[in-house]
Amino acid sequence: MNEQTDTLSAVNNGAAAAAILSAGIGSIALALFSIAADKSTFLKSLFSIYKPTGALSGVATAAIIVWLATWILLAICWRNKNLSLVRINFVAFVLLGLSLLLTFPPVGDLF
Numbered sequence: 001m002n003e004q005t006d007t008l009s010a011v012n013n014g015a016a017a018a019a020i021l022s023a024g025i026g027s028i029a030l031a032l033f034s035i036a037a038d039k040s041t042f043l044k045s046l047f048s049i050y051k052p053t054g055a056l057s058g059v060a061t062a063a064i065i066v067w068l069a070t071w072i073l074l075a076i077c078w079r080n081k082n083l084s085l086v087r088i089n090f091v092a093f094v095l096l097g098l099s100l101l102l103t104f105p106p107v108g109d110l111f
Contacts (some may be wrong), residue, residue: 026067
């Protein structure tokens, strides 16, 4: 049983941590890009990839690019590491909560 415990503690969780944190970063990027596109006519036109949807098409595309790039970079950096998932989960959920709050119209309209 002691040998099994040692094996479990030796498992690297860097790839999982990268996936979790990148999801939080991607969600906050979506919220910030959305607010920026609402406030700037230049960014609104820049984010308008598909005219019927307006800036939403570019905002979502840019957020997906941020999410994927962050996931790839963190996965490469953390692939052989065993990280504290408690901290990473906390940061990811804080970012997710902030992104939900910022996309709520009364809050997003404050900026």
